[in-house]
Amino acid sequence: MAPSLVGRSLLTLNDYSREEITTLLDIADSVKREKSDGRRLRRFEGYTIALLFEKRSTRTRCAFETAIAEEGGYPAFLSNTDIHLGEKETIEDTARVLGRMFDAIQFRGYSQQTAEALARWSGVPVYNGLTDSYHPTQVLADLMTIREVFGSLAGRTVAFVGDGRNNVARSLMLGCAKLGVAFTVVAPKALHPDAAFTTEASEAAEVSGVPIVVTDDLSGVEHADVVYTDVWISMGEEARERERVEVLSPYRVDDALIARAGKDSLFLHCLPAVRGNEVTTSVIDGPNSRVWDQAENRKHTIKAVMLATLGLL
Ligand code: CP
Ligand code: NVA
Numbered sequence: 001m002a003p004s005l006v007g008r009s010l011l012t013l014n015d016y017s018r019e020e021i022t023t024l025l026d027i028a029d030s031v032k033r034e035k036s037d038g039r040r041l042r043r044f045e046g047y048t049i050a051l052l053f054e055k056r057s058t059r060t061r062c063a064f065e066t067a068i069a070e071e072g073g074y075p076a077f078l079s080n081t082d083i084h085l086g087e088k089e090t091i092e093d094t095a096r097v098l099g100r101m102f103d104a105i106q107f108r109g110y111s112q113q114t115a116e117a118l119a120r121w122s123g124v125p126v127y128n129g130l131t132d133s134y135h136p137t138q139v140l141a142d143l144m145t146i147r148e149v150f151g152s153l154a155g156r157t158v159a160f161v162g163d164g165r166n167n168v169a170r171s172l173m174l175g176c177a178k179l180g181v182a183f184t185v186v187a188p189k190a191l192h193p194d195a196a197f198t199t200e201a202s203e204a205a206e207v208s209g210v211p212i213v214v215t216d217d218l219s220g221v222e223h224a225d226v227v228y229t230d231v232w233i234s235m236g237e238e239a240r241e242r243e244r245v246e247v248l249s250p251y252r253v254d255d256a257l258i259a260r261a262g263k264d265s266l267f268l269h270c271l272p273a274v275r276g277n278e279v280t281t282s283v284i285d286g287p288n289s290r291v292w293d294q295a296e297n298r299k300h301t302i303k304a305v306m307l308a309t310l311g312l313l
Contacts, residue, residue, distance in 0.1 A: 064127075169187075232248045232277050271294075
């Protein structure tokens with residue numbers, strides 16, 4: 001299954017076609033069914049993955065660790081206080097060594113260039129578990145969740161509300177554009193996505209025939225099938241807290257905004273959520289929210305990526 005995915009890294013969704021992303025989502029659905037059927041498989045027996053973290057993580061780390069370990073593989077968690085990652089030793093040299101020892105590498109950190117260098121020099125698949133630029137494994141789980149609820153992706157609409165220039169907004173825009181999901185960013189002008197990322201997504205959207213809209217008007221959520229938000233202050237931007245809260249307060253996802261989208265609209269959030277900032281407790285714990293399914297789906301989609309790219313299907 002999916003021979004073209006064997007040996008591939010996942011650094012950005014831009015590297016994957018619509019068909020390849022759909023294949024990964026299909027594999028994730030089947031992995032989820034195996035789990036709910038109580039099947040215990042050993043597909044990662046004898047496999048190891050290095051999990052490199054410059055930033056904190058709950059979901060991404062736990063998804064990788066449990067996905068590989070429960071099928072007999074070994075995850076080695078390596079934070080940047082544990083190993084010489086760009087300090088004392090170059091990224092290239094670390095990559096060369098890790099590539100000789102591990103079957104794959106996950107990287108979460110600041111620079112997309114670090115993820116690219118790891119992929120280039122290690123010779124094994126590298127998975128981007130979040131950089132300042134992108135969060136592709138998150139968006140696989142988002143798309144899986146939307147497809148689970150609606151049965152299909154094409155023709156759906158997603159409105160991302162909040163910091164439109166962050167990693168999640170960028171990857172979600174790209175994932176939606178590729179999969180034929182209309183996408184609207186609803187954000188204050190100062191936080192509209194950078195032109196380079198909008199252009200990248202617009203090219204994909206043109207192929208799929210769906211619109212990408214960027215607006216500062218909250219009416220952008222009207223008729224959206226999915227209202228999605230993320231934290232106002234991403235990791236590494238803590239010094240900007242005061243200005244972010246000021247500019248983004250009108251963009252909080254509350255019951256009134258969900259009602260504006262429509263009573264059957266889903267609420268999604270990559271998590272962690274700062275309740276009271278980007279989303280109210282009534283919304284995240286309310287009937288439209290699917291955030292816990294979304295978080296669970298991180299594991300199924302991450303397992304799917306590893307199975308496909310390690311040639312274990
Ligand atoms: N959504 C997400 O990536 O969560 P973590 O930061 O907990 O990994
Ligand atoms: N935009 C957030 C996502 C966390 C999963 C951050 O980078 O902190």
